[in-house]
Amino acid sequence: AQTVTQSQxxxxxxxxxxxxxxxxxxxxESDYYLFWYKQPPSRQMILVIRQEAYKQQNATxxxxxxxxxxxxxxxxxxxxxxxxxxxxxxxxxxxxxxxDKLIFGTGTRLQVxx
Amino acid sequence: xxxxxxxxSRVICKSGTSVKIExxxxxxQATTMFWYRQFPKQSLMLMATSNExxxxxxxxxxxxxxxxxxxxxxxxxxxxxxxAHPEDSSFYICSARxxxxxxxxxxFFGQGTRLTVV
Numbered sequence: 001a002q003t004v005t006q007s008q009x010x011x012x013x014x015x016x017x018x019x020x021x022x023x024x025x026x027x028x029e030s031d032y033y034l035f036w037y038k039q040p041p042s043r044q045m046i047l048v049i050r051q052e053a054y055k056q057q058n059a060t061x062x063x064x065x066x067x068x069x070x071x072x073x074x075x076x077x078x079x080x081x082x083x084x085x086x087x088x089x090x091x092x093x094x095x096x097x098x099x100d101k102l103i104f105g106t107g108t109r110l111q112v113x114x
Numbered sequence: 115x116x117x118x119x120x121x122x123s124r125v126i127c128k129s130g131t132s133v134k135i136e137x138x139x140x141x142x143q144a145t146t147m148f149w150y151r152q153f154p155k156q157s158l159m160l161m162a163t164s165n166e167x168x169x170x171x172x173x174x175x176x177x178x179x180x181x182x183x184x185x186x187x188x189x190x191x192x193x194x195x196x197x198a199h200p201e202d203s204s205f206y207i208c209s210a211r212x213x214x215x216x217x218x219x220x221x222f223f224g225q226g227t228r229l230t231v232v
C-alpha cells in the first residue's frame with residue numbers, strides 16, 4: 001500500500017527567508033504524481049505544486065519549488081522569500097497514475113514570523 | 115481555473131437528524147468526485163469515491179448506510195449523513211479532478227463543510 005509521511009508537524013520561518021518542508025512516500029508503482037496542497041485557516045485546500053514521477057526536472061511555481069528524489073522517494077517543498085500569507089497547513093499527497101484517489105500525509109503547520 | 119463549490123459551509127443539526135452536503139463542479143464535468151473527512155489538526159481521510167450514474171465506492175471502515183452518496187449528474191454529488199450523532203461532527207471536504215489537461219492533474223477542492231451535531 002502506498003503511504004505518505006510528513007515528519008515535521010510544525011515549522012516556522014521568518015518573513016523573506018526560505019523554508020523546506022519534507023515529505024517521503026512509499027510505493028512500488030512507476031507511474032504516479034505527487035502534490036503539495038496548502039490549507040489556510042479558511043480550510044480551503046489549494047494546489048501549490050505538482051510533480052509527475054516520470055519527469056526528472058523538479059517542478060517550480062514562482063516562489064515554490066520541489067526537490068524530487070525518486071530513488072529516495074523524497075519530495076520536499078521549498079518556499080523562497082516566505083510571506084505572511086504562506087502561513088498554513090501544508091499537505092503532501094500521492095496519486096497513482098491511473099486513479100484519481102489522493103493519499104495525504106499528516107501535514108506540516110507552517111508559521112511565518114514578521 | 116476549475117472551481118468546486120460545496121454547500122453549506124457550516125451546519126448544526128440535532129442528534130438523530132440527517133444532513134445533506136452538496137458538492138458541485140462549476141465549470142467542468144466530473145464523472146468522479148471524492149468525499150473526505152478531516153478531524154481537527156489531522157489529515158484528510160478519504161471516505162468514498164462518488165461515481166456519476168453508479169454506486170459510490172466506500173473506503174474500509176466507512177458505513178455506507180450512514181454516509182449516503184448520490185452522484186446523479188456530472189456536476190453534482192451529495193453526501194447525506196443519516197441519523198447524525200455527535201461523533202459525526204467533523205469537517206467534510208469534497209474534491210473533483212478536472213479532465214482538462216491545461217488545468218493539470220491536481221484535484222480541486224470544495225470549501226468544506228463544518229458539521230456540528232448537538
